[in-house]
Amino acid sequence: MARGGINKAVVQKARTALLARGEHPSIDAVRIELGNTGSKTTIHRYLKELEEADHGRGTAPATLSDQLANLVAQMAAELQDEARAAVALEREQLAQERRGYNDRIHQLEIRNQQLEASCIGLTEQLQVAQQGLQQEQQLRQLAEVEAARLQQAERDQATRLQDREGQIRSLEEKHQHARDALEHYRQASKDQREQEQRRHEAQVQQLQVELRHLQQTLLVKQDELTLLNRDNARLLTEARQQQKDVQALERRLEQGQRSLADGQRAWAHAEQANSALRERCDTLQGEVTGLREARASQGQQVQNLQERLVEALMQLKLLGHPPADVGNTNRT
Structure with a gap:
């Protein structure tokens, strides 16, 4: 083919x-x-x-x-x-x-079988959906009851919240009163510390005046001693001994000045402590007590210095000669 x-x-x-x-x-x-x-x-x-x-x-x-x-x-x-x-x-x-x-x-037979199976599945789904709808209706009724209960609870909560806000306002007012009282106490403590500081500064100034007066007196006595040395050579040995005493006195005066500087540093430390006291109101009384003790110690140091000065003057008087100036003696 x-x-x-x-x-x-x-x-x-x-x-x-x-x-x-x-x-x-x-x-x-x-x-x-x-x-x-x-x-x-x-x-x-x-x-x-x-x-x-x-x-x-x-x-x-x-x-x-x-x-x-x-x-x-x-x-x-x-x-x-x-x-x-x-x-x-x-x-x-x-x-x-x-x-x-x-x-x-x-293919059509397979499609027909698939459609029949799908129809059966849709029927089952419809039954399940109807059951779910019934359950949803029941749940909705329960939700409405629960919503009514929650609304009532919300109203009760709002009432309690108003009461709580009233309590909070009352506590805030009490807190403000306490804060005002604390501020008043701080101001009073500050005024008291300023007064004490002014008194201490006045005492320090007075002590400095006395020291300057003593130095002037020493200068005058030193001049007199120079004249006496020119008039009487015999007194040279006593003058030298007296010069040593004066040097010792000056060392004591320097010690007194150092003590005064220590007192000032202690006062500065006390001022820092006072600043810390403003931030620590709960321990204010203890800090003030410590400050008073420090001030008493400074007063005692000043008193000791005054006693040493008086003692030095008494020693000069007992020697029977006025104190000589160290600088003039060295020139002689």
Whole structure:
């Protein structure tokens, strides 16, 4: 059976064209002449039949009726081949359509089963949804009851909140009164510390005046001692001894000044303690007590210094000579 339009007449035409060009009508040449179409087996069969026909015509000339019979037979064979090919093609198409219909029917049956299962599932879901709706209605009723209870609880809570706000305002007023009282106490403590500081500064200034007066007295006595040394060489030894006493007195005065400086530093420390007292109201009384003790110690130091000065003056008087100035004695 020939393929796709390849028949004996077509092969004969291609063979004749090749022979007319003086080429050998081989299978490949004929197939190329046909445009690379057709089966080589079919072309070989047709070429063999054509060669046999040519050999037959060469031995005995065929009559016109034989040629027509051969042509009719050849055309009948070609028509049968074409009919068989068309029938086979139609059968193949029909088989493909039948397979397509069967596949579609199978898919539709599967789809139908899926739809039936989906319908059953939707029915079950509808039943579950109805049950859920009933439960939701019950829950809604319970929620309404709970909302009413919560509203009542909210009103009760608002009442308690108002009471609590009143208590808070009362506590804030008490706290403000306590703060005012504490501020008043701080101010009073500050005024008291300032008064004590002013008194201490006045005492220190008085002591400094006394020290300056004593220094002036010492200068005067030193001048008198210089005159006495010029008048009486005998008193030189006593003057030197008295000079040593004066130096000792000056050392005592320096010690007194250092004690005074210590007192001032102690006072500065007490002022820092007073600043800390402003931040520590709960321990204010103890800090004030410590400050008073420090002030008493300073007063005692000042009193000791005054006693030492008096003692030094008494020693000078007991010596029977006024105190000499250290600087003038050295010049002498």
